[in-house]
Structure formats: structure tokens, C-alpha cells
Amino acid sequence: MKGLLRRLSSLDADAAAAVRVIAHYQALLGGGAVDPVTLTRSTAGLAQCPAGLELADGSTVRFAPDGVALPGVPGHVSGSVELRPRGRVWLERDGADAPFDALVLEWMAIAARVGPRVPGPSPRAADPALVERVLSERESIEDRTRAVRLLGLRPALPLRVVAVAVDAESDAGVVAVTLLARSGLAATVPVATVGPLAAAMVQPGQGDDSPAAELRAVLADRAREGLPGGARSRVRFGVGGGVPPSHAATSWAQARAALRFAGDGPDEQVMDHEELGPLTLLAEVPAARLRADPGVRALAELARRDAGPSGIAALAAFCRTGSLRQAAGELHLHHSSVAARLAGVEAATGWRLNRPDGRFRAQLALYAWRLSRTD
Template sequence: MKGLLLRLSALDPDAATAVRVIAHYEALLAGGAVDPPALVRSTAGLAECPAGLESADGRTVRFGPDGITLPGGPARVSGSADLGAAGRVWLERPGGPGPLDELVLEWMALAARMADGAPVRTTAPHVADPALVELVLSVREAVADRARALRLLGLAPELPLRVVALAGGGGADAGVQAVALIGRGTGWGTVRLAALGQLGVALIQRRGGGASPAGELRAVVGERAREQSGTGGPASGVRVGVGGAVDPLDAEASWGQARLALRFAVAGDPVEAVVDHDALGPVALLGAIPAGALSAQPDLRALHGLAGRDGGPLVLAALAAFCRTGSLRQAATELHLHHSSVAARLAHVEDALGWRLRDPQDRFRAQLALYAMRLADPL
């Protein structure tokens, strides 16, 4: 840690300070919950300004940066964090909040909740300020501004970053969907969540190479779908696109990949609902074709006609499963159907479109038409 701080100090003093803030509280919490006076005194010394804590019963603890107790309530609050029923914490910095006060207050609040005895998951996903997330994802903003936003979000500048885009189903709020989905996973690493427009966004950093979270996402999508089976719950409409691992300052590239992958995703089967851009390979190049040109393609028009008939969506689901697995029995297993039912649906496709799906060329043609159908539809 000391070596990292020295290198960061030479490159960016604010980045070094952010690491010191995190290291300070991790060391403070290493032995478990810390009592409120010790927490406030420690924070005041770290922030170099008065700090305070008000507990649920109205009792107030305040310390100055010199470690001396301050009487009464705060004279001027420059920034605060609500602890809900447990009270609140704050800083009293003259002249307005400092550049890393949000990070200090976030960690102070976490420690205060532990001191209050409230259950805290230190590895839980964190709902972030959408403005900061949008700043990280914007290529139009200056590098210095994006770097500062990353620091304020508590993201490490030296670790690869992946962006995940999520579309909620059934009119559900995408940001809430993102929290619900990723909150069920384990071992995500550092996560920051926000809602941008109609999409939920997750910024994910994982040590050890930044492995894709697509597998874990499919598991939690499947879990929710099983829980809500037959209830019409929103899990049936969830779609997820996973971007590639990039340098944090190039997050916009991963964001673009995540949105493209989302266009390939189809709600329902977790395998189809979560698409990893890295796994698409050259298929991702289809995303460069204008939606109008895709819609005009004869195979795509034929698929749309098939989808509009009675039972059409079920027929297309069977076609997608067969194209993906190349096996009638594996497709039946994925769809929880008898293989004869899947065979009947595939025969319907062959009769309607003139394809022979056992022929690799026709099966490849069908898969491309399915991809085109997804890409031609709006998000």
C-alpha cells in the first residue's frame, strides 16, 4: 500500500488521498465495529476539519481535527450522510466541502452503521450518484474530470472496469432491477449502480484480471425467474448486456459494448437474456448494420410473419434454442419440453420458411436471421 501511495502521489495527489481514505477506514474496521467517539475523532483527524455523529436517540458526538471534544451541535455542516433510523454523520469544513468529502462520509457512515449494530455488507453493491456514473461514461468530458468521478465513486484507477447495461421488464424501473439482480450475487468485486434513462448501469471492478460476470448474472436471472414463475413478475422481462474489460478512463468503450450486447439479448431464458460482448466475436459486427436495412431483409420479414401467428413466440424460442445448441434434445432440455414438442415446432419453421435445420448452412442462416431480428427491434 505504501508503495502504491508513493506512485500515486507523484501522478495524482487526489488519487493518493482517496486510497489513504479507504485504507484508513479499512484499518479502523479491521477489528470489527468501532465506538462512535473513536470513529468521529478519527474522521475529524483524517478530514482535518470538525466531524460529528448524531445517534438515533438524539445524542451528539463532535470532535475537532486536534482530537478535542466540541460541545453542542454543529455550527456549519458542509456535508452529511443519513444513517436512516440510526441517525446521521457530518463534516464541518469551512468554505464548503472538499473534493473527497463524499468518500469520507460514505466510509464514515458505513462504520457508524456497524457501530450501531446494524447489519452491514461491506461487499454489497453500492447505489451511486447517476451524475458521477454518467460522467465516467462520457467520452466528451475531460480526462481529469472522469478521473475525479472515478475517485469519488471509490473505483480504483489501476484495475480493469466493466460496464453492464440492464433493461427492466414489465415497466419495472431498470435501476431497481439492477440493484435487485446484482445484490443477489457474490464476489462481484467493487460495484457502483445507477439508472441512466431507461437503462440500469453497473460499473464492476474485479481483481485477478477482470473476469466477466456474465455467468453470475445468468445464475441470478434464472433464480429470479424460477421464483416468479407464473406470477408475471418483472424477472421475465430482464435483459442484460455485459461490456468488455477496459481501462477505467475508457469506460465509454465498455458502455458502448454493453449496449450493443443488450440488443442481442432476449428476455426469458437466462442464456439468451444475458449477453457478453466478448463472447459475440465477429457477430458483434452485425450491430453496425442500420436497423432499416436489417428489417428489409427477406428472412427477417419471414421470421416476423411467423412470430405474428398463434404460438409464434414459442416456435421462435424453439428455433433459437436449437440454433444455439445444435441438438434437439439439448434444446428440449433448455426449454423444459419433450423433444417431440420441439421437433414439431421446428418442423413448423421449416415448412413456413423452406429451411432444413439439420443442414448447417440453413441453421447458420436461421441464426443470423434471429440475430438480425433482435438488432432491428428498439431497446
């Protein structure tokens, strides 16, 4: 971790600071159960502002950044994260939030939830050079196997590679470590930034089960909690198949292919290569050829209109659920609003969405349109 921080500091001061936040909480969790006093005092010192924790029984713990306990209830809360079923964590910063307050709060919440039952392995920032060596097809099997061991992975167990993409304002590696930590995977998960993406190597202790369900659950939790500021980065996951660690490049290619199918809807942010099945063959079609398809051209033109993105979101939800009311529930809209948006899509594309063949054409065109934008 120290070596990684030195490398990050020379490249990106913000990335290094974010990794230090994560390292702080992973050090706490690695030492066993984290009691509320230790967690709150250390958070206040890390954030350099008062911090608080409300327990499930309604009692509160508050500390100043110098480690002095604070009595009573907070007068001003600058940011907070709810705990389930009850409780919350918060910061009491005067003035504008610091750049990493959202990340501090999210990791404080992680520690508050999992402190009494800390799992053995934990997602962590890994040396990018080692990760890239494992994912490379150019390296020898001996070098890849050695890198696997240095990352704390077991050469005899299958692994899955997860590709993570976030918006341009966030570091993909930091977001990936945070979300994977929240997912509670009982797995060794080294994470590193590889180009514009993050690569996470998930190696469950029992077989090669996909982490897709856990990732979808944690994204749903984040949406319900309404995390502050930058903690709600737009994020998408592609999950590769289970392979021997010496063939991780295959899973990495599958993960990146699955990522191209991911959308912005709550049920489309995580795409599993194995779940996609034969649809993955679409990813082998050149993007230029996809863009030439009339259905793809119609969606691209629709997306450029003012109301186009909302129409495409309604189309995606309707194709996925097959029900106007279920699509409306997913989008938190009245069903008449969704119907009006779908009517606009039908007028722009010529599809008849009340017919199975029309929905099938629309779903294929949606996938092809996404692939055409992520060459």
C-alpha cells in the same frame, strides 16, 4: 445515498421507495454478520407486517411489525422465498401484497444467505450524475477520473460496464442492484439508471474478469426459486469489455451493443461482447437494412402470428443447443412438441433445420431480427 434519495423522491416516488428498501438491507449487511433475530425483526418493521425466517435446522423466527416475537408457525403466508439448501423467508400480510413486498422478500433472502460472510464491497445505487460523467466521452479525463474516485472505484484498475434492460413495469436500476447483489461479485459495483437502461460498473479486485457467468447463475437461481410477483421481471444484460475507468464510454458502448443480441431464453438473457466476437459486426449494420433481409422479414412475419413467438423460442433453443432433445429440455416441453414448432418455422421460412447450413442461416437471421428491433 441520502442525496440520491432526495433526487429520486422529486422524480419518482416508487423508485425512491425501492431504493430505500435496498438501502435498509445494505445498511444491515454493512454492519457485519446479520443474525436471524435482527434480520427478521427489522424486516417486519420495514414491511409493516409479520415476517418470518426458517433456518436450515428447521427452527423458525417470527416477529410482528412492532418488534414483538411471535410464537408458533404462521397461519397465513402472503409471499415467501426459498433458501438453499434448506429454509425460507416469508411475509404474513393480510389482504393484497404491498407494492414492494417482492423486493423486500428478495433482499431478506439475500441477507439470510450472505449474512455470516459479508463481502467488503457491495452493489449499490449510485448518483446518476456521477455515473453519466464517467460514461461520457464529452467530459474531460480529469472530470471522469474525479467521478470514478467519488463512486468508490479505483482509477488504476480496469472495469467493465454492464447494461441492464427490464420490462416497462420495473425500474432497471433497482433490478440491477438486486441481481448483482445476489450474484455475490467480490467487486465494487455502482449502479444507476441511464435513460431506459441501468448501467453497472463492475470493478473486480483481481483483474478484469467478466461477470457474465455469475449473472447467468443468479438468473437460473431465480427461475428455480419462482420468486413472487414483480421480482420475476423480464431482464436482459449486456456485458462490455474491460477498459481503464477513464475510457468507460467504450465499455458502455460495447455493453449496449451486446444487449441488443440478448433474447428471452434462459441462456440468452446475458450477452458478453467478448464472447460474441465477430458477430458484434452485425450491430453496425443499420436496422433498416437488417429489416429488409428476407430471413429477418420471415421471422418478423412469423412473430406476428398467434403461435409465432413459441416457434421462434423453439428455433432459438434448437440453434443454440443443436439438439432437439436438449432444446425440449430447456423449454420444458416434450421433444415432439418442439419438432412440431420447428416444422412450422421451416414452412414459414424455407430453412432446412436438419442441415448445418440451415441452422447457421437461422441463427444469423435470429440475431439480425433481434438487432432490427432494438435500433
